[in-house]
Amino acid sequence: xxxxxxxxxVIDENRPRASIIEAGLREAGHERVTIVHDVNAIARxxxxxxxxxxxxxxxxxxxxxxxxxxxxxxxxxxxIAMFVDRSDQAxxxxxxxxxxxxxxxxxxxxxxxxxxxxxxxxxxxxxSRMSRELDEARSALESRKIIDKAKGILMxxxxxxxxxxxxxxxxxxxxxxxxxxxxxxxxxxASGLLDGGGLP
Amino acid sequence: xxxxxxxxxxxxPLLDSAILVAARERGFAAEEGIELALMRETSWANIRxxxxxxxxxxxxMLAPMPVAANLGLTPVRLSLVAPxxxxxxxxxxxxxxxxxxxxxxxxxxxxxxxASAGAALRDVVAQRAGRGEERLCFGVxxxxxxxxxxxxxxxxxxxxxxxxDVDITVVPPPLMADALAAGRIDGFCVGEPxxxxxVAGGHGRIVTVKAAIWxxxxxxxxxxxxxxxxxxxxxxxxxxxxxxxxxxxCALPENREDLAGLLAGEAYLNKPSGLLxxxxxxxxxxxxxxxxxxxxxxxxGKAATFPWQSHALWFYSQMVRxxxxxxxxxxxxxxxxxxxxxxxxRALAPLGVAMPSASMKVExxxxxxxxxxxxxxxLVLGPDGFFDGAVFDPATLDAYIGAQAEAVAQEx
Numbered sequence: 278x279x280x281x282x283x284x285x286x287v288i289d290e291n292r293p294r295a296s297i298i299e300a301g302l303r304e305a306g307h308e309r310v311t312i313v314h315d316v317n318a319i320a321r322x323x324x325x326x327x328x329x330x331x332x333x334x335x336x337x338x339x340x341x342x343x344x345x346x347x348x349x350x351x352x353x354x355x356x357i358a359m360f361v362d363r364s365d366q367a368x369x370x371x372x373x374x375x376x377x378x379x380x381x382x383x384x385x386x387x388x389x390x391x392x393x394x395x396x397x398x399x400x401x402x403x404x405s406r407m408s409r410e411l412d413e414a415r416s417a418l419e420s421r422k423i424i425d426k427a428k429g430i431l432m433x434x435x436x437x438x439x440x441x442x443x444x445x446x447x448x449x450x451x452x453x454x455x456x457x458x459x460x461x462x463x464x465x466x467a468s469g470l471l472d473g474g475g476l477p
Numbered sequence: 478x479x480x481x482x483x484x485x486x487x488x489x490p491l492l493d494s495a496i497l498v499a500a501r502e503r504g505f506a507a508e509e510g511i512e513l514a515l516m517r518e519t520s521w522a523n524i525r526x527x528x529x530x531x532x533x534x535x536x537x538m539l540a541p542m543p544v545a546a547n548l549g550l551t552p553v554r555l556s557l558v559a560p561x562x563x564x565x566x567x568x569x570x571x572x573x574x575x576x577x578x579x580x581x582x583x584x585x586x587x588x589x590x591x592a593s594a595g596a597a598l599r600d601v602v603a604q605r606a607g608r609g610e611e612r613l614c615f616g617v618x619x620x621x622x623x624x625x626x627x628x629x630x631x632x633x634x635x636x637x638x639x640x641x642d643v644d645i646t647v648v649p650p651p652l653m654a655d656a657l658a659a660g661r662i663d664g665f666c667v668g669e670p671x672x673x674x675x676v677a678g679g680h681g682r683i684v685t686v687k688a689a690i691w692x693x694x695x696x697x698x699x700x701x702x703x704x705x706x707x708x709x710x711x712x713x714x715x716x717x718x719x720x721x722x723x724x725x726x727c728a729l730p731e732n733r734e735d736l737a738g739l740l741a742g743e744a745y746l747n748k749p750s751g752l753l754x755x756x757x758x759x760x761x762x763x764x765x766x767x768x769x770x771x772x773x774x775x776x777x778g779k780a781a782t783f784p785w786q787s788h789a790l791w792f793y794s795q796m797v798r799x800x801x802x803x804x805x806x807x808x809x810x811x812x813x814x815x816x817x818x819x820x821x822x823r824a825l826a827p828l829g830v831a832m833p834s835a836s837m838k839v840e841x842x843x844x845x846x847x848x849x850x851x852x853x854x855x856l857v858l859g860p861d862g863f864f865d866g867a868v869f870d871p872a873t874l875d876a877y878i879g880a881q882a883e884a885v886a887q888e889x
Contacts, residue, residue: 338649338651339649341520341647344552345619346647380552
């Protein structure tokens with residue numbers, strides 16, 4: 278009986294992240310994975326899926342509703358405890374740190390659940406790292422564009438070479454203890470105002 | 478200069494986060510050498526978990542939450558204390574337009590009259606049952622919340638058996654109005670501004686308020702991990718002093734506009750300040766006109782921030798009543814000691830503040846504001862009555878719990 282594959286329910290409104298978790302669980306040999314994005318009518322889904330483990334992201338405001346459901350025998354027949362073991366502080370910390378929470382059917386052995394939780398935590402971490410890197414790349418691209426624009430303005434208005442324009446931006450940034458992109462941004466805005474482009 | 482202490486507090490976007498917000502934004506925390514960081518959360522479960530793992534040092538918590546944690550009712554193992562209350566009142570019961578129409582026909586009157594609203598609701602419930610219609614469904618914010626307990630208390634005192642006659646489900650506060658508009662629930666009990674939001678959206682009508690069901694009753698507390706409270710005694714005391722001063726500031730009518738503006742900020746409630754101002758003034762737009770409610774939300778005065786152990790015990794009595802925990806002397810003791818007036822007194826003693834000499838009171842004994850024994854100066858309490866005239870005497874807890882059980886047996 279213990280070798281029966283676990284039924285895992287993933288509740289996550291973030292679709293890409295939910296897919297990443299699902300893929301990870303399937304790779305790890307879990308066949309019975311259900312993904313739910315919308316928590317309305319979740320009670321029926323839980324009754325159908327009869328999950329052994331529920332993974333939910335901490336940003337979901339419906340966690341309170343979910344916990345209430347676990348207290349009511351009507352929706353979920355078996356009592357559910359959170360995390361692998363109520364005293365497993367390290368797991369709880371790692372999960373909350375990553376932004377994920379797990380509810381586990383009481384009595385399920387720790388060695389069966391731990392890998393699932395660890396996997397969810399590492400996928401959550403990987404996903405947030407990926408989003409962060411994407412944001413950084415996006416903002417780097419934005420900065421480069423704005424610096425190019427500022428250089429163009431300086432080259433036109435003061436007759437500087439591209440190199441001289443960049444050196445001026447950099448020197449100003451250093452003197453004011455600000456980023457080059459911030460100086461460039463101010464210059465572009467100011468120039469827009471002076472040209473009358475931003476005024477009605 | 479003494480060192481600056483960092484304290485991180487979690488909160489949910491509700492009117493009664495006011496004391497924490499004012500403590501940070503109007504300098505009361507800084508005066509006590511505290512750099513107070515406020516982190517908005519999306520669920521009470523998150524508040525609890527983040528306190529458990531130490532992300533938050535303290536938090537804006539549902540008043541029954543520390544009691545529930547110490548009774549082992551929460552999924553994470555956690556010992557919490559409530560060394561301070563964050564005010565009294567602030568909730569209301571709102572129903573959808575269709576249910577209001579039926580209640581009005583059945584004779585529901587003003588929102589300061591829970592008995593007439595409850596009697597009308599009982600008639601509507603009976604009519605629906607007679608026609609074989611589905612049970613009405615009400616939303617509350619958490620099973621261990623003042624909302625759940627006051628809604629059930631009101632229903633039961635009006636002859637509606639919550640378990641048999643209606644469904645009670647959990648909906649997060651910011652989603653209440655939407656759930657009502659979508660017809661997933663027929664009514665709800667929630668803190669402000671979420672009742673006013675539903676009314677402003679044209680989705681419902683406020684039928685009664687916490688301040689009428691149980692006058693000057695507890696709603697949120699400052700929740701702290703027991704071990705944090707023990708290892709950071711001075712820091713916690715400084716925070717309590719800051720919150721005390723912030724509460725007094727919040728209570729002054731001339732500061733309400735400023736406070737409403739603060740709370741309206743994007744980082745806090747992110748709702749129109751006019752809506753919040755009305756709730757702070759106790760002028761509630763019910764959907765059928767403005768009602769003036771005495772002591773609708775009380776952030777100071779009448780010992781509004783004192784953590785009465787009789788409040789903890791009343792919540793415990795309701796947990797027993799609705800089958801959340803079995804009654805026993807050791808459970809009652811765990812519940813009582815979840816609230817820590819000793820910490821509160823020690824923190825505020827240097828300020829010479831008037832504090833109650835007792836740690837418990839008979840709830841429902843005062844029908845008018847009454848001067849009581851205090852450690853310094855003058856202190857006026859109450860009124861603290863339940864709308865049905867019942868009295869909760871913590872000295873006769875067993876009898877109170879016994880009477881509740883009998884009532885349930887008779888109805889069932």
